[in-house]
Amino acid sequence: MGLHILAADDNEFAGLQYKKVFEKHQHDITVAKDGEACVEAYKKRLEETHSDANPFNVVLLDFVMPKKNGVRVAKEILELRPHQKIIFVSAFGNGILDDAAVFLKDDVEIIQKPFSLEFLVNKIESGYALKNMR
Amino acid sequence: MENRKTSTSLRIGISVSMIIMMLGLALFLNAFTTYTITNQMNVLSDLNMPVGQGITRAYAIQQMQEHSFEDTITYQKLSSQKNYEISKIQFESYNNEWNYEVKKIHDLSDTFLNYGLNDDTTKDLTIMSTNMNEIESIHLQYTQRANQIFDAYDNGQTNDLSSIVTAVKAQHNQISLKTIMLNDEVQKLTDSLNAGVEESKQKSFTLQMIIIVSTGIMSLALGYFLNLINKDLVHEVIKKTRSLQKANKKLERMNVLKDDFINIASHELKSPLHPIYGFVELARNGDIGSEEAFAGISKQARQLEEVANRILDMSRIDNGILHLSYEKFNLNDSLTEIISSYRLNLDKKIKIETRLEKGIDIEADRVRIGQVIRNLINNALKFTEKGKITVTMQHNIQKNFVEVTISDCGSGIHPDILPNLFNKFITKGPKTESWNGNGLGLYLSREIINAHGGHIFAYNNKDVGATFKFTIPIMRHLNAKELHQKIMN
Numbered sequence: 001m002g003l004h005i006l007a008a009d010d011n012e013f014a015g016l017q018y019k020k021v022f023e024k025h026q027h028d029i030t031v032a033k034d035g036e037a038c039v040e041a042y043k044k045r046l047e048e049t050h051s052d053a054n055p056f057n058v059v060l061l062d063f064v065m066p067k068k069n070g071v072r073v074a075k076e077i078l079e080l081r082p083h084q085k086i087i088f089v090s091a092f093g094n095g096i097l098d099d100a101a102v103f104l105k106d107d108v109e110i111i112q113k114p115f116s117l118e119f120l121v122n123k124i125e126s127g128y129a130l131k132n133m134r
Numbered sequence: 135m136e137n138r139k140t141s142t143s144l145r146i147g148i149s150v151s152m153i154i155m156m157l158g159l160a161l162f163l164n165a166f167t168t169y170t171i172t173n174q175m176n177v178l179s180d181l182n183m184p185v186g187q188g189i190t191r192a193y194a195i196q197q198m199q200e201h202s203f204e205d206t207i208t209y210q211k212l213s214s215q216k217n218y219e220i221s222k223i224q225f226e227s228y229n230n231e232w233n234y235e236v237k238k239i240h241d242l243s244d245t246f247l248n249y250g251l252n253d254d255t256t257k258d259l260t261i262m263s264t265n266m267n268e269i270e271s272i273h274l275q276y277t278q279r280a281n282q283i284f285d286a287y288d289n290g291q292t293n294d295l296s297s298i299v300t301a302v303k304a305q306h307n308q309i310s311l312k313t314i315m316l317n318d319e320v321q322k323l324t325d326s327l328n329a330g331v332e333e334s335k336q337k338s339f340t341l342q343m344i345i346i347v348s349t350g351i352m353s354l355a356l357g358y359f360l361n362l363i364n365k366d367l368v369h370e371v372i373k374k375t376r377s378l379q380k381a382n383k384k385l386e387r388m389n390v391l392k393d394d395f396i397n398i399a400s401h402e403l404k405s406p407l408h409p410i411y412g413f414v415e416l417a418r419n420g421d422i423g424s425e426e427a428f429a430g431i432s433k434q435a436r437q438l439e440e441v442a443n444r445i446l447d448m449s450r451i452d453n454g455i456l457h458l459s460y461e462k463f464n465l466n467d468s469l470t471e472i473i474s475s476y477r478l479n480l481d482k483k484i485k486i487e488t489r490l491e492k493g494i495d496i497e498a499d500r501v502r503i504g505q506v507i508r509n510l511i512n513n514a515l516k517f518t519e520k521g522k523i524t525v526t527m528q529h530n531i532q533k534n535f536v537e538v539t540i541s542d543c544g545s546g547i548h549p550d551i552l553p554n555l556f557n558k559f560i561t562k563g564p565k566t567e568s569w570n571g572n573g574l575g576l577y578l579s580r581e582i583i584n585a586h587g588g589h590i591f592a593y594n595n596k597d598v599g600a601t602f603k604f605t606i607p608i609m610r611h612l613n614a615k616e617l618h619q620k621i622m623n
Contacts, residue, residue, distance in 0.1 A: 020416055
């Protein structure tokens with residue numbers, strides 16, 4: 001079965017590449033070009049599903065985005081769904097991001113750019129499989 | 135502050151030298167007093183006492199000589215020839231003794247002058263000497279008369295001698311009296327010398343007291359001035375410490391800024407790499423065509439180049455080595471060229487309008503000014519989803535400036551950002567709300583315009599969108615008058 005993924009990245013090519021690779025692996029992916037669009041897409045799907053489950057299996061967030069940055073988007077999403085799985089993608093070093101309160105949660109992870117697309121797919125798929133096995 | 139310190143140092147120097155001078159003076163005075171007192175004591179012991187004793191002896195001898203004289207007269211009357219002769223010899227012998235004694239006194243008196251005595255003492259000595267001479271001359275007459283009598287006796291004349299004998303006796307009395315008076319004078323001189331010693335002691339004591347008190351006052355002043363200097367130094371140290379602390383804080387702040395810069399710069403350089411890897415991976419797996427991958431890669435590479443160039447520019451500006459290469463060019467031509475390149479692939483919802491005054495040649499760095507214009511248009515496009523962007527050019531030849539205005543109808547500038555809009559990375563960083571771009575464009579634009587001697591500023595429009603405006607001189611190194619003449623020709 002396919003996963004539902006929401007990806008936000010202001011680099012149009014990065015968004016396009018996420019779409020290509022996840023669709024190739026039969027996952028459903030929504031791409032947002034900035035923070036605001038990302039929050040809107042999340043809310044929209046939340047309304048459509050009418051379910052207690054999280055609207056997306058994983059939310060991929062870039063840190064630096066126009067209109068709303070990654071941390072703000074994550075806070076807003078976690079307010080709506082406190083156990084939403086979020087993966088931050090960043091070209092910043094890890095150290096600089098550690099202090100943000102959102103990272104204390106188990107469901108939040110950081111991946112440093114650059115990484116291979118297959119690595120990302122594997123990470124998300126295996127993480128989800130592990131969670132289902134429990 | 136500096137003056138006060140100098141004058142305090144001067145005061146300390148003066149105090150120290152005065153204290154040293156006072157101590158030197160005290161030592162000198164002490165030595166001088168000791169010398170004077172010793173001298174007076176020497177006069178007393180070497181001269182006055184021997185002279186006094188001599189005079190007493192002379193007096194005694196005179197008395198004995200007189201006795202011998204009376205004896206000769208008595209023995210002559212008694213016709214005791216032998217005793218008469220003995221008495222006469224005695225008289226003669228006493229006479230010699232007296233002369234010897236008086237000569238000794240004279241010799242002593244003469245050496246008085248070698249002791250460097252004061253005027254009063256010298257005057258006393260002169261009077262004493264005169265009196266001595268007088269006594270000597272009377273004594274001489276006395277002896278001569280006595281010898282006259284003896285001669286008369288020896289020749290057998292015995293009559294009419296009583297008058298001479300009386301005269302001799304009178305002279306003897308005179309000598310005795312004058313000798314006693316002389317002795318008194320010597321005594322007086324001794325007393326005055328003793329008094330002089332006392333006076334010298336007193337004077338020296340008073341002066342030394344004055345010097346000691348003055349030195350004490352000087353020392354107090356010295357202490358006060360040293361205290362002043364000390365206070366100044368303490369003040370100075372506190373001031374220096376504060377300024378060092380301030381400098382240290384500034385350095386700490388700069389260090390934080392530098393760390394931020396390195397973080398942001400590495401982020402900006404790493405960001406375009408990520409899609410490049412993505413394209414390579416997708417193309418290799420056959421998920422996309424190689425043409426699509428190459429196009430994407432080259433676009434990302436150009437972005438990377440732009441970031442690198444901007445960081446280079448920024449570092450040039452920060453190190454003060456941004457050099458402008460001035461050339462003459464028509465600003466309208468440049469504007470038109472840049473805007474038409476944008477129009478080629480413009481979103482249909484957006485229009486770029488131009489309002490350009492009659493073209494004018496300006497003297498500026500064409501490439502850099504083009505960079506600024508592109509920056510501002512890019513910004514306007516970034517925040518405008520639909521509507522028009524207006525580019526205006528105006529000039530004022532009298533005041534020697536051109537003004538370029540770029541106005542959009544986008545979302546406007548966030549009020550938090552506006553005051554620092556032209557600073558480095560104001561729109562970037564992991565902890566700030568972010569916008570597109572690398573956070574250096576407006577900073578570079580401002581620095582380029584400032585380097586031309588111009589100004590750049592921005593404001594939000596009353597209705598919608600924001601306006602950016604810059605002015606630069608038309609001609610550099612040219613005053614308005616020359617410019618005016620140039621246009622008239």
